[in-house]
Amino acid sequence: MSDTRQRLIDGAIETIRRHGIAGASTRTIAATANVNQALVFYHFGSVHELLKAACLAATEARLAGYTEHLTDVTDLRELLALGRRLHAEERALGNVTVLGQMLAGAQTDPHLAEATAAALALWVGPVEETITRLMADSPLAGYVDTAGLARAVCAGFIGLELFEGVDPAGADAALDALDRLARLVEVIDGLGPVARRALRARLRG
Amino acid sequence: MSDTRQRLIDGAIETIRRHGIAGASTRTIAATANVNQALVFYHFGSVHELLKAACLAATEARLAGYTEHLTDVTDLRELLALGRRLHAEERALGNVTVLGQMLAGAQTDPHLAEATAAALALWVGPVEETITRLMADSPLAGYVDTAGLARAVCAGFIGLELFEGVDPAGADAALDALDRLARLVEVIDGLGPVARRALRARLRG
DNA sequence: CTGCGATTTGAGCGACCGCTCAATCGGTTC
DNA sequence: GAACCGATTGAGCGGTCGCTCAAATCGCAG
Numbered sequence: 001m002s003d004t005r006q007r008l009i010d011g012a013i014e015t016i017r018r019h020g021i022a023g024a025s026t027r028t029i030a031a032t033a034n035v036n037q038a039l040v041f042y043h044f045g046s047v048h049e050l051l052k053a054a055c056l057a058a059t060e061a062r063l064a065g066y067t068e069h070l071t072d073v074t075d076l077r078e079l080l081a082l083g084r085r086l087h088a089e090e091r092a093l094g095n096v097t098v099l100g101q102m103l104a105g106a107q108t109d110p111h112l113a114e115a116t117a118a119a120l121a122l123w124v125g126p127v128e129e130t131i132t133r134l135m136a137d138s139p140l141a142g143y144v145d146t147a148g149l150a151r152a153v154c155a156g157f158i159g160l161e162l163f164e165g166v167d168p169a170g171a172d173a174a175l176d177a178l179d180r181l182a183r184l185v186e187v188i189d190g191l192g193p194v195a196r197r198a199l200r201a202r203l204r205g
Numbered sequence: 206m207s208d209t210r211q212r213l214i215d216g217a218i219e220t221i222r223r224h225g226i227a228g229a230s231t232r233t234i235a236a237t238a239n240v241n242q243a244l245v246f247y248h249f250g251s252v253h254e255l256l257k258a259a260c261l262a263a264t265e266a267r268l269a270g271y272t273e274h275l276t277d278v279t280d281l282r283e284l285l286a287l288g289r290r291l292h293a294e295e296r297a298l299g300n301v302t303v304l305g306q307m308l309a310g311a312q313t314d315p316h317l318a319e320a321t322a323a324a325l326a327l328w329v330g331p332v333e334e335t336i337t338r339l340m341a342d343s344p345l346a347g348y349v350d351t352a353g354l355a356r357a358v359c360a361g362f363i364g365l366e367l368f369e370g371v372d373p374a375g376a377d378a379a380l381d382a383l384d385r386l387a388r389l390v391e392v393i394d395g396l397g398p399v400a401r402r403a404l405r406a407r408l409r410g
Numbered sequence: 411c412t413g414c415g416a417t418t419t420g421a422g423c424g425a426c427c428g429c430t431c432a433a434t435c436g437g438t439t440c
Numbered sequence: 441g442a443a444c445c446g447a448t449t450g451a452g453c454g455g456t457c458g459c460t461c462a463a464a465t466c467g468c469a470g
Contacts, residue, residue, distance in 0.1 A: 002417090004417080004418090018313075019313055020309070020310070020312055020313035020314075021227075021309075022226070022227040022310070022313075023313060025456075025457065025458085026457080026458065026459085027456080027457080027458095035418090036418060036419055036420080037420095037459095038418080038419070038420080038459085038460080038461090039417080039418065039419090040458090040459090041458085041459060041460080042417075042418080043417095046458080046459080047457095047458065047459090097312075100308075100309055100312070100367075101309055101312070103305075103309075103367040103368070103370070103371060104225070104226075104305055104306055104308075104309030104310075104367060105225070105227070105309075106367075106370055106371050107225055107302075107305070107306070107367065107370040108223075108224055108225035108227075108228060109225075113370070113371055116371050117371050117372060120368075120371060120372065124375070140389070143385060143389075144382050144385045144386065145378060145381060145382050145385070147375075147378055148375075148378030148379045148380075148381050148382030148383075149379070149382040149386075151368065151372075151375045151376065151378055151379035151382075152361065152365070152379035152380075152382050152383050154364075154368075155361060155364035155365045155367070155368045155376070155379055156357065156360060156361040156364050157364070158364040158367060158368070159359075159360035159361055159362070159363040159364030159365070159367075160357070160360045160364070162305075162308040162309060162311075162312065162360070162363065162364075163308070163325075163356065163359075163360045163363070165308070165311055165312040165318070166308060166311050166318055166321050166322050166325060167322060167325065167356075170329070170352075170353075170356045171356065171360070172353075173350060173352055173353030173356055174353045174354070174356035174357035174360055175353075175357075176350060176353050177349050177350050177353030177354040177356075177357050178353075178357050180348060180349045180350070181349065181354075183408070184345070184348075184393075184408065187404070187407045187408055188389075190407070195400075195403075198400075199392065202392045202395070203388065203389065203392055207447085209447080209448085230426075230427065230428085231427080231428065231429085232426080232427080232428095240448090241448060241449055241450080242429095242450095243429085243430080243431090243448075243449070243450080244447080244448065244449090245428090245429090246428080246429060246430080247446095247447075247448080248447095251428080251429085252427095252428065252429090
C-alpha cells in the first residue's frame with residue numbers, strides 16, 4: 001500500500017467528517033492530506049473511487065474496536081450502551097458521522113450506494129449475530145426476526161446520529177427512552193416459566 | 206403568494222427528490238420550475254433561503270394528510286402502519302426523502318440546520334402527542350419518557366428511509382420486526398391488573 | 411553515470427456554481 | 441399618451457469543480 005494512497009484516504013475521511021460528503025472535493029482532500037491534487041486521479045482514477053475507499057476504510061476503522069466488544073455483550077442494554085458509547089466517541093472525534101453522509105449521498109449516487117451497502121453489511125452482520133445470541137433463550141425468540149431487528153437497530157442509530165447534529169438534547173432523550181425499552185425486554189426475558197408460556201400464547205393469539 | 210414563488214418552491218422540492226440536496230442548484234431548480242434562474246435571487250435572496258422554504262413546505266405537505274390521521278390511531282401498530290404507508294407513498298412519489306437529505310446537509314450547513322430543526326419539530330410534536338395518548342393507560346406510562354420515545358421513533362423512520370435507498374428488502378424486514386415489537390407492547394397493555402402490578406414492580410426494581 | 415519506469419508537480423481546460431446587473435416587459439395611474 | 445413600478449430576462453462576473461497533461465523528479469538496475 002502506497003503511503004500517498006493511505007494519506008489520501010485519511011484526508012478524505014477527515015474532510016468528510018468536517019465538511020460532509022458534498023464538501024469533500026479533490027482539492028480540499030488533497031490539501032488536508034498534504035498531497036498534490038492530481039495524485040487523487042493517479043492513484044484512484046476518480047473522486048468517486050477515492051470516496052468509496054475512504055468510506056469503507058472509515059467504517060472498518062469505526063467497527064474495529066466495536067465488533068470484538070460485541071462478543072462480551074450479555075444483554076440488550078449493554079448492546080445499546082456500547083452503541084451509545086461508540087456514537088459519543090464518533091461525535092467527539094469527528095462531528096459528522098460518515099455513514100450518515102454516505103447513506104444520504106447513496107440515495108442519488110449509484111457509485112456511493114454500492115460502497116454504502118458494503119459498509120452497512122459490515123456493521124449489520126455482527127449486530128445481527130449478537131442480537132440472535134441474546135435472544136436465544138428469550139420468550140421472544142422466533143417471534144421477532146433477528147435480521148429485521150438488527151437492521152432496525154442500525155437504522156435507528158443512523159437516524160439518531162443525524163438527529164444529534166440538529167437536536168442533541170432530543171437525541172439524548174431518545175437514547176434514554178430506548179434504554180428503558182431495552183430494560184423492558186430484559187424484564188420479559190427474566191419471566192418465570194408460567195408467565196413465559198402465557199406471554200407466548202398471547203403473542204401467538 | 207406570488208405564482209413564481211410557489212413554482213420555485215415546487216421545483217426545488219422536485220429537484221431535491223430527484224437529485225438530492227447537493228444536486229439542487231439554482232439552474233436545475235429554475236429549469237424544473239420553468240422559470241428564469243435569476244428569479245431565485247429576486248424572490249428569495251439566496252439559494253439557501255429557497256431551500257429552507259422548500260424543505261419546510263415539503264415537510265408541511267408531507268404531514269398534511271398525516272397529522273389528522275394520527276388522532277384516529279388507537280394503538281402502536283396502527284401508528285407504525287400509518288408511518289409505513291406514508292413512507293411507502295413518499296418513496297413511490299419521489300425516490301428521495303427530503304427530510305433525510307435535509308438532516309444530512311444540516312450536519313455541516315447552519316442555514317439548513319435551522320430549517321431542519323423547524324421541520325423536525327413539525328413532525329415530532331404530533332407523534333409525541335399520539336404516543337402520550339396511546340400510553341396513557343399502559344403499564345409503561347411514566348416509565349418511558351414520551352418525548353424521548355417520539356424522537357426515537359422519528360429518528361428510526363428517518364434512518365429506515367435512508368436505509369431503503371440502499372437495501373429495500375432490509376428496510377422492509379426492519380419494519381416487520383418493529384411491527385412485532387409494537388404487538389408486544391400491545392400485549393403488555395392488555396395485561397390484567399395482577400400482571401400489570403407485577404410488571405411495574407419488576408420495572409422499578 | 412546512464413537509462414527507465416514509477417511517482418509527483420503545476421498549469422490549465424471546460425463545465426457548473428451562486429450571484430449581479432442593466433435592460434425590458436406588462437399592468438396601473440394620472 | 442406618459443410616467444411609474446414590480447416582475448422578468450439574458451448576459452456575464454468570479455470562483456470552484458473534476459479531470460488531463462506535459463514536464464520534472466525520484467529510486468533503482470545496468
